[in-house]
Every structure is written in structure tokens, then in C-alpha cells.
Amino acid sequence: xxxxxxxxxxxxxxxxxxxxxxxxxxxxxxxxxxxxxxxxxxxxxxxxxxxxxxxxxxxxxxxxxxxxxxxxxxxxxxxxxxxxxxxxxxxxxxxxxxxxxxxxxxxxxxxxxxxxxxxxxxxxxxxxxxxxxxxxxxxxxxxxxxxxxxxxxxxxxxxxxxxxxxxxxxx
Amino acid sequence: xxxxxxxxxxxxxxxxxxxxxxxxxxxxxxxxxxxxxxxxxxxxxxxxxxxxxxxxxxxxxxxxxxxxxxxxxxxxxxxxxxxxxxxxxx
Numbered sequence: 487x488x489x490x491x492x493x494x495x496x497x498x499x500x501x502x503x504x505x506x507x508x509x510x511x512x513x514x515x516x517x518x519x520x521x522x523x524x525x526x527x528x529x530x531x532x533x534x535x536x537x538x539x540x541x542x543x544x545x546x547x548x549x550x551x552x553x554x555x556x557x558x559x560x561x562x563x564x565x566x567x568x569x570x571x572x573x574x575x576x577x578x579x580x581x582x583x584x585x586x587x588x589x590x591x592x593x594x595x596x597x598x599x600x601x602x603x604x605x606x607x608x609x610x611x612x613x614x615x616x617x618x619x620x621x622x623x624x625x626x627x628x629x630x631x632x633x634x635x636x637x638x639x640x641x642x643x644x645x646x647x648x649x650x651x652x653x654x655x656x657x
Numbered sequence: 658x659x660x661x662x663x664x665x666x667x668x669x670x671x672x673x674x675x676x677x678x679x680x681x682x683x684x685x686x687x688x689x690x691x692x693x694x695x696x697x698x699x700x701x702x703x704x705x706x707x708x709x710x711x712x713x714x715x716x717x718x719x720x721x722x723x724x725x726x727x728x729x730x731x732x733x734x735x736x737x738x739x740x741x742x743x744x745x746x747x
Contacts, residue, residue, distance in 0.1 A: 525698070527712055528705060528708045528709040528712055529709040529710075529712045529713050530712065539719075543729050544728070544729055544732050544736060545736065546736070546739050547732055547735075547736070549717070549719050551719050556720070557718045557719070557720050557721070558716060559716070559717045559718065559719030559720075560712075560715050560716065560717060561715070561717055561728070561732070567739065579695055579698065582695050583695065583696065597711070597712065597715045598715060599711065599714045599715040600715075600717065600728060600731050600732060601731070602731055604731065604732070604733075604734040604735045607731070607732070607735060610708070610711055610715070612704075612707075612708070613708045613711075626708070626712075628700055628704060628705065628708055635707050635708065635711050636711065639735055640735065640738065643735075643738045643739065643742060646742060647742065
């Protein structure tokens with residue numbers, strides 16, 4: 487299954503003021519929604535339950551916090567914001583483990599490694615967190631494509647900006 | 658470690674439902690075919706290790722107030738960069 491920015495966003499609206507995808511995500515980013523990760527995540531296999539915590543202070547970043555291991559948390563970001571043409575093919579094995587049947591049920595998050603120098607802060611595009619929002623099941627999917635594990639967010643955003651300028655010139 | 662010698666087209670069985678087959682040997686490369694149940698994940702080791710390591714690097718202690726403050730500061734300029742992009746969109 488291929489997941490791109492557009493096949494997630496172009497769903498019918500359920501009355502959310504923003505895009506339906508953002509609305510759907512927003513409704514899940516509530517500490518009371520618990521996501522089950524049957525296999526944990528690599529290196530933390532015992533952490534099987536997570537919550538996503540939205541904090542306006544770090545928006546558009548969010549926290550992915552473990553309920554099973556004290557003090558275990560990650561910073562995450564929507565990879566499509568960082569890399570506009572990010573497009574992933576979820577392997578069949580992961581689709582069946584997640585029970586994922588259509589792209590619109592998928593929520594993708596990229597784990598962020600925060601560095602003091604913002605230019606060195608990276609996100610993991612090779613192994614996104616994929617959540618089935620219908621079943622609230624998640625896992626870290628290791629893609630078979632050749633994406634970087636440490637993608638510099640700063641450079642990604644600058645590249646987005648460059649592309650936009652070029653698009654404007656062409657049109 | 659158990660060591661077995663196999664030729665091309667020969668297999669080993671792990672448990673009763675995982676088959677590992679040597680498909681082709683070409684110079685210093687070996688092509689391996691793996692048949693395993695869906696719930697068993699199979700990865701190239703160096704890639705799996707890389708993901709494990711990066712997950713460890715990415716860990717944040719989200720319960721410590723001081724660390725969280727520091728984290729917010731470290732994310733601040735990136736956050737602003739995002740803001741300026743979404744602002745331009747409209």
C-alpha cells in the first residue's frame with residue numbers, strides 16, 4: 487500500500503474546519519486515546535501502549551509517550567510536513583499486522599532526534615510510526631525504500647521553500 | 658551458534674514454520690529466501706540495528722520539567738520555520 491500526502495488528506499470532511507486529515511488526527515491527539523503497539527518499538531519492545539500528546543508549545547511537533555516504561559517518550563512530527571514528496575510503500579506484513587486496509591486509516595509519524603543546534607535535529611524517514619486510526623494499533627514500520635534514518639528537518643524545510651519558489655516561477 | 662553447511666537450493670527449518678533457503682551463491686553474495694508466518698518480522702540486521710540505535714538516541718524524558726523546557730527551547734527555531742511555511746501557503 488502506497489501512502490502519500492494527498493491520499494491521506496483527500497477524504498470527505500466530517501465538519502472539521504481544517505483539512506479532514508488534520509481533524510481526524512486532532513481528535514486522536516488526546517491523552518485519553520491509547521494506541522496499542524503489540525511489538526513495542528525496536529529497542530523498547532516492552533512498551534506496548536503509547537499516547538500522543540499535543541502541546542501547543544512545540545506544535546507541529548508532538549510527544550509520543552509510553553504508558554509502560556516510565557520516562558520513555560519521543561518527539562514526533564508529521565513527515566509530510568518535513569518532506570513534501572515523502573511517499574511510502576507499507577510492506578504487506580506490516581499492513582496485515584496493523585489490519586490496515588486503506589491509506590485513509592493510516593496516521594504516519596516520524597520520530598525526531600532533537601539536537602541543541604536546530605540545524606542538526608533529524609527525523610527518521612526510514613522507520614515511521616504507522617498507526618491504524620480505526621483500530622488504534624501502531625507499529626514502527628521499517629520501509630524497504632531507501633530513506634534516511636537521520637533526515638535533517640531544517641534542510642528539508644529549506645528544500646520545500648526552494649521548490650515553492652521554483653513552482654511560482656514556472657507558473 | 659549452531660553451524661550448518663548448505664548448498665544452493667537446500668534449506669533449513671526453524672521451529673515448524675520458518676524456512677530459510679539458500680537460493681543462489683554468487684561470489685561473496687548469498688541470496689536467501691525466507692518463508693515465515695506474517696507475525697514474524699524479518700530485517701537485514703544492520704538496518705534493524707540502525708533503527709534501534711536511532712530510537713535510543715531519540716528518547717526524551719517527557720516527565721522531567723527541566724528537560725522539557727530545554728526541549729521546547731531546542732525545538733523553537735524549527736517550529737518557527739514550520740510556521741513561516743504554513744503561513745505562506747494561504
